[in-house]
Amino acid sequence: MEFAYTPRLAELKQRAADLTGKIMQYEDACEADNGLSAAALDAIRQDVLASGLQAVNMPADWGGAGLTVLEQVVVQDELGKLTNALWDTVWRPANCLRACTPEQRERYLVPDILGRRRDAVAITEPGAGSDPSGIETTATPDGDGYRINGEKWFVTVGDAADFLIVLALVGDAPTLFLVDKDLPGVSVKRTPRYTHTFVYEHPEFLFEDVRVGGDAVLGGIGNGYDLTRDWFTEERLMIGARTIGAAERALTLASEWASQRIQGGHALIEHQLIQGMIADSVVDIATNRALTHQVAWEFDQGGDRKLLHAKAATVKLAASEASNRVADRAVQIFGGRGYIRDYPVERLWRELRVDRIWEGTSEIQRLVIANEVAKRGLTGLLSFAGPR
Numbered sequence: 001m002e003f004a005y006t007p008r009l010a011e012l013k014q015r016a017a018d019l020t021g022k023i024m025q026y027e028d029a030c031e032a033d034n035g036l037s038a039a040a041l042d043a044i045r046q047d048v049l050a051s052g053l054q055a056v057n058m059p060a061d062w063g064g065a066g067l068t069v070l071e072q073v074v075v076q077d078e079l080g081k082l083t084n085a086l087w088d089t090v091w092r093p094a095n096c097l098r099a100c101t102p103e104q105r106e107r108y109l110v111p112d113i114l115g116r117r118r119d120a121v122a123i124t125e126p127g128a129g130s131d132p133s134g135i136e137t138t139a140t141p142d143g144d145g146y147r148i149n150g151e152k153w154f155v156t157v158g159d160a161a162d163f164l165i166v167l168a169l170v171g172d173a174p175t176l177f178l179v180d181k182d183l184p185g186v187s188v189k190r191t192p193r194y195t196h197t198f199v200y201e202h203p204e205f206l207f208e209d210v211r212v213g214g215d216a217v218l219g220g221i222g223n224g225y226d227l228t229r230d231w232f233t234e235e236r237l238m239i240g241a242r243t244i245g246a247a248e249r250a251l252t253l254a255s256e257w258a259s260q261r262i263q264g265g266h267a268l269i270e271h272q273l274i275q276g277m278i279a280d281s282v283v284d285i286a287t288n289r290a291l292t293h294q295v296a297w298e299f300d301q302g303g304d305r306k307l308l309h310a311k312a313a314t315v316k317l318a319a320s321e322a323s324n325r326v327a328d329r330a331v332q333i334f335g336g337r338g339y340i341r342d343y344p345v346e347r348l349w350r351e352l353r354v355d356r357i358w359e360g361t362s363e364i365q366r367l368v369i370a371n372e373v374a375k376r377g378l379t380g381l382l383s384f385a386g387p388r
Contacts, residue, residue: 009074012067016078019051023086030084031197031341041160044089045115055113057092057234062105063113064093069234073241073296077289080245083347085198087242088157094121094165095234096176096227099219108163108178120161122152122179122205123228130364132167132174132228137207139168139177145213146170148177151189152205154358159191159201166207167224174224177216185210196351197341233309235359236316237299240292243323243355244285250323250348251281254330257337268333277329284322291315298385307380310372314381317365320355327352 005013023044030036036044048054056072058064067075072092079087093112097119100109111117128134137150148168155164164179164186179186189204219227255278258269268274295311327349331338338345356362372381 005074009071012071013074013078015051016053016075019047019053019090020078020081022047023082023089026086027083027344027347028342030086030199031347034197035201036089036199041089044086048090049115053090054115055091055093057095058098058109058113063110069237069299070293070296073237073292076238076241077245077292080242081249083344083351085196085200085351088199091115091118092238094119094231096121096165096219096231099176099223099227101215103215104178104218117163118157118161120155120157120164121231122155122158122164122166124154125151126153130360132225135167135169135174137166137168139170139175139212141170142211145211146177146216148179148185148207148210148212150207152207154202155205156198156202156358157200158188158203158205164205165218167228170221173222174228175221176218176224176227177212178218179207179210179212179216183210183212195353197347198351229309230305232359233305233312234299236312236365237292237296239355239359240288240312240315240319241296243319243352244289244292246348246352247281247285247288247323247326250327250330250345251278251285253343253345254278254281254333258333274333277333281326281329284326288315288319288322292319294384301385303385304380307372307376307385310368310381311385313360313365313368316355316360317362317369320352321362323352324349324356 026036026040026044029040053065053075055064056067056075058066060066076087079090093109097109097112108117112119123132125135125137127136137148137152139146139148148166150168152166158164162181164181166177166179168175168177185208187206189206191201191203194202255269258274258278259267261268269278292315295315298311299308327345330345331349334343334345337343340346369381
């Protein structure tokens with residue numbers, strides 16, 4: 001076994017750290033203004049392209065960075081240290097877009113990879129969340145195309161995107177559609193304000209007799225759930241990586257503060273109760289980073305997709321819960337300052353909360369893991385799943 005970063009991984013980690021440092025200068029403005037100006041976003045876009053870390057999950061032949069899953073995790077770990085979800089300015093097209101036809105690739109995916117277009121995934125509905133099988137949005141055949149009717153919630157990046165990936169039912173066949181946002185019948189119902197301050201918004205969309213052609217189908221009729229599950233699986237790994245990066249930044253800031261802050265004649269870090277919080281946070285970060293890297297490596301080796309789906313759920317559950325514990329301790333160590341939005345620990349604490357909800361709640365992750373145990377036992381989940 002080899003547990004050290006290869007030179008390639010070390011270089012990627014440093015490159016991602018350098019890009020993170022450049023983007024970090026926009027954090028305070030994003031918090032103060034609930035987003036960034038077009039000029040700031042364009043400057044970040046240029047930095048992303050210069051770093052070569054655009055579309056890390058897409059093949060280099062199409063203009064992406066062409067990284068393995070493990071390499072992507074190393075990059076996301078660094079980007080996760082950004083507050084205000086500024087990691088999302090380093091665009092990563094939805095992996096279901098790999099199912100594009102050649103024509104769709106040229107129209108949607110290649111411009112998306114190059115940062116000229118932006119996608120947003122529209123799956124969740126008022127009555128269907130972590131389990132998408134309850135969706136009610138329909139795509140009714142109409143001549144050589146379809147008419148889409150329905151409502152979608154929590155469409156992350158929906159304000160900045162110019163096309164949506166919409167899950168809808170063709171009869172009883174769940175199917176993904178590529179829908180340009182400016183089509184007649186597409187409208188924003190409302191844009192809620194959330195606990196976190198996100199560089200992009202999460203609008204609610206209405207689709208009222210939206211006419212699309214047959215060439216809008218992504219990945220074939222009836223393949224919507226499979227493509228969505230694969231998207232969830234990879235996103236859960238990336239959430240695991242980003243949350244651990246966020247936890248590391250929170251702990252670093254809290255440890256530095258504890259070394260400076262004098263209470264009762266001693267630095268906070270000399271008090272045993274504070275030491276306990278720091279030690280527990282080190283354990284949370286170190287163990288979850290190791291697990292996330294291990295499962296990402298297993299993805300690159302190939303293998304049983306159902307088992308890897310359950311392993312990704314394990315990563316997402318463990319890392320998101322652990323990072324929330326770390327951020328909460330960091331706020332506590334900062335005391336009253338930890339509750340001021342000017343401080344990154346406050347923003348990390350506020351922003352990490354959603355990672356226990358989106359892309360499948362912690363409860364859904366537990367069900368995925370338990371179902372794997374019930375169907376096929378513990379062996380796969382508790383061992384390395386590399387090639388035999």
